[in-house]
Amino acid sequence: MRIIKINLLAILLLFGIYPMQAITYISQHIEKDTKWLKTNSPYVISNDLAIFKEATLEIEAGTKVFFSKETKLIIAGNLIAQGNKKQKIYFAGQNGGDWNGFLFTKECNDYNTETKEGCQFDHCIFEGTGETPAQLIRTKGCNISITNSTISNCYTAIQTERQAEIWVRASKFDNCNRVLNVRNTSLATIEQNEMTGCNSIMLGGTTIFRGNKLQNFSGKGRHSGVVVWMLGGGVVDIQNNEFNNFDACAIKLYKMTRRSSFVVQSNEFKNNTTNLNLAGYYYNKGKSMIEQNNFHNCKKYQVIVSSDHKEKELQTIVIGANYWGKASAEDLQKLTLDNQTDQTITGKVSYSELLKKSLSF
Numbered sequence: 001m002r003i004i005k006i007n008l009l010a011i012l013l014l015f016g017i018y019p020m021q022a023i024t025y026i027s028q029h030i031e032k033d034t035k036w037l038k039t040n041s042p043y044v045i046s047n048d049l050a051i052f053k054e055a056t057l058e059i060e061a062g063t064k065v066f067f068s069k070e071t072k073l074i075i076a077g078n079l080i081a082q083g084n085k086k087q088k089i090y091f092a093g094q095n096g097g098d099w100n101g102f103l104f105t106k107e108c109n110d111y112n113t114e115t116k117e118g119c120q121f122d123h124c125i126f127e128g129t130g131e132t133p134a135q136l137i138r139t140k141g142c143n144i145s146i147t148n149s150t151i152s153n154c155y156t157a158i159q160t161e162r163q164a165e166i167w168v169r170a171s172k173f174d175n176c177n178r179v180l181n182v183r184n185t186s187l188a189t190i191e192q193n194e195m196t197g198c199n200s201i202m203l204g205g206t207t208i209f210r211g212n213k214l215q216n217f218s219g220k221g222r223h224s225g226v227v228v229w230m231l232g233g234g235v236v237d238i239q240n241n242e243f244n245n246f247d248a249c250a251i252k253l254y255k256m257t258r259r260s261s262f263v264v265q266s267n268e269f270k271n272n273t274t275n276l277n278l279a280g281y282y283y284n285k286g287k288s289m290i291e292q293n294n295f296h297n298c299k300k301y302q303v304i305v306s307s308d309h310k311e312k313e314l315q316t317i318v319i320g321a322n323y324w325g326k327a328s329a330e331d332l333q334k335l336t337l338d339n340q341t342d343q344t345i346t347g348k349v350s351y352s353e354l355l356k357k358s359l360s361f
Contacts (some may be wrong), residue, residue, distance in 0.1 A: 007333030025264070030057050030077070038062040044094055051077040053107045061123070062066050062087030067099035067206050072133075074118060075102065075142070078109035085125030085148075092127040101154075106141030106162065109176030113145075113167065120145040128154030128176070135181075139164040146171055160186035160205070173198060177220075182207050184231045201226045206234035212241045219248025219273065226251045230286070240361055246272040249304070253278045256286035264290045273299040279306050280315030280347025291320030294358050298335060302327075305338040305347035314339060314346055321353035329354060 022055055029050045035058045036043050042064035048071050051057050056078040059065065074078075079102075083089040093099035104119060111118035119142060128147065136154040137146070142161040149248045151157045152174040159181040160166050166188050173179045173195045182188045186205040195201075197215045200223055203209070209226070217225055222237045225246050228236050243250040245341060250272045253262055262283070275298050276290070295302055305317060317338075324332050332351060335341060339348040 005238045009255075027030055030055050034058070036060060036063050036065070039108040042066050044068060044305045045071050045073060048072055048074065048100075049102070050074040050144075051079060053077050056109070058082075061089065064090045066092055066094040068094050069097045070100055070132075072100035073102050075104045076107040079104075079119050081121045081124050085123065087123075090127070092131060096129065098129055098132040099139065104137075104139040104142035104144055104164070105208060108142035108144075110143035111167070112144040118143065118145070118227075120147075121149050124149040126151045126154070126157075128152065130175075131155055139166065140184075145169075145273045150174070153174060156181055157188040159183065160188060161213070162186065165189075168193060172196075173294045174213050176209065178202065187234075201222045201230060202233065203227065203236050204229045204231060207236050209236070209238045210240050213244075214241065214246075214250075215244040217246045217248075219246070223252065223254070225249045226261055227254055228252065228256070229254045230256050230260040230262075235261040238259075239262045239263070242268045242270075243272060243275070244268075244270045246274075249274040249277040251276055253283055253288070255279065256282040258285055261287040262289070265292050266359070267293045268291065268297075268361075269295045271297065271299070274301045274304055276302065277306060278317055279303045279349075280317055280345075281307075281345065283347075284315055285319050289320060291322060293361055296323075296325050296358070300335075301337050302332060302335040303335075303338070303349050305345055305349060307344070307346045314348065316350055317347055318352060322351075323355040323358050324351075327354075 024043045026043055030050045033056045038060050045067045053076045059081040061083040081089050082096050109118045111120055121327045125139045128136060130153050133154050134157045138159045142165050143165040145167045147169045150172045154176050156178040157173055157176045161183045164186045166189050170192045175197045179195050179198050181199045181202045182205045184204045188207045190209045192211045197216050199218045199220050225248055250269055275295050336349050339345045
């Protein structure tokens with residue numbers, strides 16, 4: 001008699017029957033160095049979970065992590081989530097439910113740009129529900145790095161507070177109401193990212209914002225587009241970005257102080273309803289520079305000047321040399337909403353030079 005050995009797994013796969021995957025439930029705080037493995041995933045965080053100071057949670061490439069309803073991960077130690085191109089780490093609410101994201105505290109292991117050690121996400125996917133998480137990644141004094149990742153469908157993707165510093169590079173943001181909220185005293189380097197179908201970005205602390213592609217932003221609410229709102233010192237440096245198809249305004253200068261600077265240089269603006277909305281009083285209060293940009297067109301205005309109750313006299317906003325498409329000086333004035341078109345506005349724009357050719361960056 002011949003004995004035929006049967007590979008049960010092969011038969012199940014042949015008929016489209018897949019073995020049930022094990023689920024690892026996590027309810028105990030992480031008090032010592034721990035590693036979550038792909039083979040034991042998905043992991044389900046069943047309640048608010050903390051990584052204690054001095055402890056490290058490392059998440060292996062390809063691992064899936066789900067959060068039970070309205071739960072979050074609190075990091076007072078170290079979190080390392082390093083996926084790769086073929087095996088990304090996935091974070092979401094369990095069964096598509098609401099979840100509350102990641103909260104980094106000032107006790108965390110700060111990311112170090114030289115050693116590449118500390119709290120970091122690399123090649124990760126974060127999936128929200130639209131309204132949640134309210135702040136998917138929130139850092140209160142912790143320095144963190146986010147690279148090669150995707151964040152979708154959340155209310156606020158990243159919020160920094162209390163002198164936290166973040167580095168966000170080569171990542172994608174889709175359908176988030178607010179991509180970034182860089183609060184006063186915190187710092188951010190935002191480079192080479194893609195942001196699509198979102199609403200706003202709030203920059204209140206020192207920010208390097210370079211080489212990003214932003215498109216199809218909505219005009220919902222009081223503030224939309226890239227909003228500069230500095231209540232303290234610092235520099236917001238906006239360079240080499242693409243702003244395309246904003247329903248409202250691409251960049252809005254809302255507030256500055258005497259200790260702050262606002263730079264808009266070497267950017268591309270296309271198909272936006274309004275390209276710039278500038279508060280005249282604050283534009284002149286700090287150090288402002290807008291030059292060497294390509295403003296190809298606009299659906300309504302190239303520049304809007306907004307007034308403030310503190311203004312007691314007419315403010316002149318000087319804008320440097322830029323390319324404004326084929327518009328003549330007369331055409332450009334028609335595309336400018338200031339005191340020369342509406343005398344209730346207490347600011348007027350002075351264009352120092354209209355470049356005849358589009359700049360190459």
